[in-house]
Amino acid sequence: MKLVIAGDVGGTSTRLLATRVHADGSTHDAHSQVFASGGYASLELICQLFLAQLRRRDEDAPVAAAAFGVAGPVVDGRSRLTNLSWTIDPEGLRAALGCPRARVLNDFHCVALAAPTLPADSLAVLQRGADPQRAEHYAVIGAGTGLGQAIGVPVDAASRVLATEGGHADFAPAGELEDELLRFMRGRHGHVSWERLVSGPGIVALHDFVVARELAPSSSETADALARAEDPAAEISARALAEPADPACARALELFLGLYGAEAGNLALKCLPGRLYIAGGIAPKLLPRLRAGEFMRRFLAKGRMRSVLEDIFVAVVLDPRVGLLGARAAALALT
Secondary structure (H helix, E strand, O other): OEEEEEEEEOOOEEEEEEEEEOOOOOEEEEEEEEEEHHHOOOHHHHHHHHHHHHHHOOOOOOEEEEEEEEOOOEEOOEEEOOOOOOEEOHHHHHHHHOOOEEEEEEHHHHHHHHHHHOOHHHEEEEEOOOOOOOOOOEEEEEEOOOEEEEEEEEEOOEEEEEEOOHHHOEOOOOOHHHHHHHHHHHHHHOOOEHHHOOOHHHHHHHHHHHHHOOOOOOOHHHHHHHHHOOOHHHHHHHHHHOOOOOHHHHHHHHHHHHHHHHHHHHHHHHHOOOEEEEEOOOHHHHHHHHHHOHHHHHHHOOHHHHHHHHOOEEEEEOOOOHHHHHHHHHHHHOO
């Protein structure tokens, strides 16, 4: 027996999974753990702690391979995380785990490996499209700490994934209000990408915009709560979904959903997938609002191309382990 280690590494949390690989090729997940990324100096340190825990649990098989999906661009097998000051390379990971093979992939590369393999109950369908079972290429997009995007192409029984950094493409406003939003964000950042708005930090920025431009009534109680909140984006979303809703939070969330749908539609136009998966940590929490209309309205609002987008199967990924499952597949492929 041997072990493979998989990791889903983000700016907020790092999830690791150890899987037993038996002599007959069968697999069994042995142990998983979530670490707060910001509390550690490096991914290598987390790997060492995780391996020590495995050994204490009598998981003494050698580690044969490891793969990690990371929230940042991967160049020549190495990555510097976009939202965390870690540099990750295979050599350091091999040394930390004592294994001969390790691979670093973009986190949405891993999401794209796993999304097509998920069972139906791990998906919430927003649009059935022409034929959700057709074996065409597919795309994934997902807002969380950042905004990930990738494209997958079926090849034999597996997928060839084209990782991207499409979330950092220029934000394109639609209408006068979004023109004003662009000016507001440009004053903060200079370059304004889609990720600046379609992400957890983007929800906070949109709330700031709503309050600054007095687009909806705001309250000192909400301002105080946001100042104290460990996760201001989650606080804004909760207040937007409450009954009664906080007006400024509700307006910010409405803007967010529209922008999310618009960029999902942009990705779909660029690769014309048969299936589009909406992943990331935010979408499942906002599923009722995603189904309510603004997301899909903006997804389809592409003029003469509306009928093309109506043919695409669109679904929200409900399994929070999707990136980890993709990393596990990548690790198993190394053995």
